[in-house]
Amino acid sequence: MDSALIPKGVKRCPMWQFLLGLGIVGAVLAWGVYAMLLCWFKGLNQTNMNDYYGFALWIWADLAVIAVGGGAFFSGLLKYIIGKDELKNIINYAVLIGFICYSSALLILAIDVGQPLRSWFIFWHANVHSMLTEVAFCLSCYFSVLTIEYIPLILENRQIDKVPFFHNLGHNMHETMAVFAATGAFLSFFHQGSLGGVAGVLFGRPFSFREGLLIWPWTFFLFTWSAAAYGPCFTLLITWITEKVTRKKLVKDNVVELLAKISGWMIFTYTIAKICDTTRWANITAPGLGQTLADFYTGTAFYGYWILFAEVVLGGLVPAIILISAPLRKNPVWRVTAIILAVLGVSLNRWVMVLQVMAAPVMTFDQWILYYPSWQEVATTILPVAYGIILIMISYRYLPIFPQEAELNPIDDEPEVEAVADAPADLEPAKA
Amino acid sequence: MKVDRRSFLSFVIGGAAGTALSPLPWKLMDDSSIWSQMWPWTPVPPDGEVVYEDSTCSLCPGGCGITVRKIDNRAVKIEGKPGHPVNDGGICILGLSGLQMLYGPTRIKAPMKRMGERGAGKWQKISWDEALGMLTEKLTAIREREEAHTVAAIAGSDQGTVPALLARFMAAFGSPNFIRTPSYQDTDELAVGTLFGEAGRTGFDLENADYILSFGSGIADGWGSPVRMIKACSLWKEKRVPVVQVDPRLSNSAAKATRWVPITPGTEADLALGIAAVMIAKNLVGSGAVSGLGGIKNTLLTDYAPEKVSLSTGVSVEAIVEIAKDFARANRPLALCGRGKAQSPESLRETAAVYLLNGLTGNVNQEGGMWAIAPADYIQWPEVARDKAASAGLRQPRFDGAGSGQYANARHLLQRLPDGLNGNGPYPIQVLMVADANPCHSLHDAAAFKAALDKIPFIVSFSSFNDETAAMADLLLPDHVYLERYADVPVAAGLPSQTIGLSKPVVSPQFNTRHLGETLINLAQAVGGSVAESFPWKNYETCLQETLADKWDVLMQKGVWVDDDFATAGSSLQMAALDTPAVEIEGDAGTFPLLLMPYDSIRISSGYIGDTPFMIKTVADTVIKGKDGFVEINPQTAGEMGLSEGDLATLTTPRGEAPVRVHLFEGIKPGVIAMAKGLGHTAYDGFLADKGINVNELIGPVEDPSSGLDAAWGIRAKLAKA
């Protein structure tokens, strides 16, 4: 039916299967849109946020998707600037995932503010001292860059490519992609950093406050470094899930292993930096403000020391060592375990830097406050996940995302392709 | 025209670019910022000329001077009046939120008659003529049957011209049943009468005292004139005046005191007598202020020796002796009683014991001491004209039995009403009129009172607000609220002076309400005959002006009239025998191991006036949370019962049971639990109704054997985890 649109040399599932998958994910999307409209029309009283939790699930989701979306800029940096040419086989997907992550982040922000109609004040009345202003500027700019990086991929669609103008446009854009990759890397450095700065500059909150390195707080660099380190893991994770769902090998092992190895070393160095930061914070910053580590980790049953252990060891050292070690890295089970641990680890870090900051009391007569999100918050957080799955489904179906797909899956083994399960629905829990 | 792909795309892209470059996006952005700050449902308060109007607050007996800021004819803020002798610029939380009562959703906006079942809340608006006609018809018929005594009136106060007009109406009509709601005023009047032999009340020169010994008085919790009391607390801090608070619970007053003496509840009289005994034993008694001391000396020394008192009160011997010595050696010590906000009568024994302490210092009617003050006498109206019906009615005994037989010492015994209505009264009640009172909520065993109202065929409420008692009425004749009317506000509330404030209409009446004074004059004139003769005034304002006579000009000018050179109610305290019995509380300790005490919070209005939305907002989430009310309990006691913070529990007393939540508080004596008064409303509005439990429904009246006054200060209770 839509065979004219499907890239040459690859096989796609039947239309009904595709539409069924789209329908299921679309229902989830609709649920999220409903919740979003509730938040817009009835206001943020639809959430369980409160004056203690001004930042909550959404800000965590924002920070987390941007962290894991860091795979786009870092892969781009590695390919176009450092010259790791093998990565051209995964860069398209990295860009797509990045695009989804960043557009999701912007969408969540548009729901999260109390007066969405005025959110452009952040540009109009910008306060240059605010980390959030920096975030807004860099995020929008980088989103534009990602869009520009995504466009040539769309232009590669068989039918669009037939139009000479689009063909030439796509070709020329490819030529200049290194410039955008460099711009993207530069912007990412700042907005990932300023997202880290969001919590790090809060000198009223000893839990998140990190004294300055030059003019920036430590978290500025930790966030940039961790996004670069963990982002590729997320790209690999989504690639792995896509391979499982499509039951096809899409990217060659050497590409995956290269990215995994780089990621492993990055996570390792990041974790060292994080340990140094934590040590300094626990021994110098916090005691200087009259607080001890125990004050931060023994107030409630939930925010215990386990969280620090999970973040630094399970989500840091363990995946780093697995990915650094060649034999472990080459073993798919170990590798995927490490990748999952890494993605959970960086998400946990962002959780801590948002939610635990809000939970921990500063005034001695204040108390720990726990919070759980309302269904509207959960739905609007799942909304971008559904949207991402849909975008991946459409892009995968109609665009030559994986350059190695045709080579790895010769077209004659038709029966196997026919057997593709209607698995799109499985994507959802895997990503969430 | 053939549209090919190219021209279509050019059109779309060109159109988009054109729109983007046009002023449209900018205009829309600009508009969005304007829309989002000017939603039609967010009010924009109109500006206008600023005027300040002085008046007197009458929401509590405190009598503070207020200044109301107005924008044109809207009152927008109430502030304390600087330089006022009572509050000098300060103002309490209730006074501040008065506008929420003036403009609030809880007002009764017009005269109404009941349509559905009583209490069902179905009303029909009627005209004042129709309303007064209805009432006149009922009253005239009763009077013609010579049953004038079967009409009763409940009033929140008997001070000032408005309650006096109601009392006068009852007298002229021929009913002895003008009943004032119970308060510490009852006990105080009784104690002054008993100890000084003359009618009067006490006043306390707090500002000049140099040692304060408070037996549970909520000096920082709304006792007396609350702003004056809090000011005095600050003054004592500045002058380093020792303040000793005797209290089973770490109330705010106890927290402000220099010393908190936790005591076994109900043994305050023992402690006072114990202190007196030490003073006598150590020869620390002032000269000659107490007569009859000799007669009680031996009893005091033997029965109230510190060791004995220590056993019953739980206060150590050292503490008793130390307090006694410090109290006696201070130049101008002062002892206070009347628990919490002093809204409930207390046992005569306790009050007499505390006043005895004041007597022993020799500071009675002295600077810094306790004053016995003769009643205010500015209301000098001619005798009520009595026709035959009136004389016949007034010959009947009072329905509540006050003033005769075993209740000879009492003037008002509202708590006896339900029993009387349920068949034990001397006669039935045909009409009940209620003014400035909400007994269906504020009386002990309020539920029983409410149930007994079934026996009264016709109930009239003059309330300005949808309170629980108004909800039970058949006819509503709503009064103005204090900001809409003239009224004299005589201030007793422990002031050592005769002070009268003037309430002035700050704004014109907001609804179709009528001044109660006016209503009563109208009513009297409608009833006619000797009743009308007793109300010779054209209207209330004339009545007020004539009554205040020479004070009127001063009041109009200054808003307050103060007489420091007032008449006293005797100067010597006569101590009779120490045989006044103690008041035991209800319930047996076996079934009910705990002791439930109500406590007063200045943030919760607990009398006739309900809490305002602003005030409720300040109430802690350990007092009410959602619909749930809390009991305070010592963690040790809670631990023994397996209860932890916030747990749901069932609170049972001999009078009823209620679901509550538990709040652990170290500042309460183990074995005692406490609940805030003034909550658990069913009427008023959504800002006040259905929050917490009305503790008055869990406590029954307990009569002081010496007077018949309801002197219950708690009840035995048990708590079980729900």
Next chain:
Amino acid sequence: MKHEQKHNPPMKYGMAIDLDKCTGCGACMVACMSENNVPFKKDESNKLDSITWIRVYKLTNGKSFPDTEICYLPRPCQHCEGHGGHSPCVSVCPATATDYSQETGIVSQIYTRCFGCRYCMAACPYHARYFNWWDPVWPDGMEKSLSPNVSPRMRGVVEKCSFCFHRYQQAKNKAYLDGERRVPEEAYQTACTQACPAGAIVFGDLNNPTHKVHQIVKPDPHNGNKSKNPRAFRLLERLGTNTKVYYLSSREWVRRAGDNYLEHEKTGQVSKPHH
């Protein structure tokens, strides 16, 4: 007539709240609500979304019966100066909707500028900032009690104590008309100060030695504006927020509750400022 207000040295409005005097009566809270058109809901028992610009906290010394003590602590916005106006909230607001006035030392909040990102709330350790989770609704008729001097806020914006800034503007206008160089001390007082029955709140210019608040607090500009009064302390002084609300207490446990201390540290010890 020449008006020289512009050449006046900057003012630094601040408060001294005597906790020995505060009885926790709550008048300040309601005075503030009434003055500033603060909205109210039917259920305000969830204190996590209840707007009270000045909130009275109840502190306890943590000891068991009968050694328990309690102390009330009213907490308006602390109007942090930080280092040179770098207060925790002002520095983070992305849209310049909140600002530190160098003329008065007041941290302002422009409701129509705020777009509700709530970063300032995350930054404020005092929880002095409140978000309008709901549209403010006044019961029919009660909007008559709204003051035109303070605009009611719309849903979705942050609000907080302004030290009754509108009163400052009125006083300043009046001073100008009266030909006075400065706003007299008594001409500008906050609603809570004015209402407090205990007289526990003293408000004025911390820079002006003739003002009562200066005389009580005796701020030491060479020591981060720490008070020289041994009874005085500020909330979380060690964070370097450099607040302008000083508290007074004669009880050591109360002063200690004002800040976080390691076990061995002395009450009142302040680490070096960070900024």
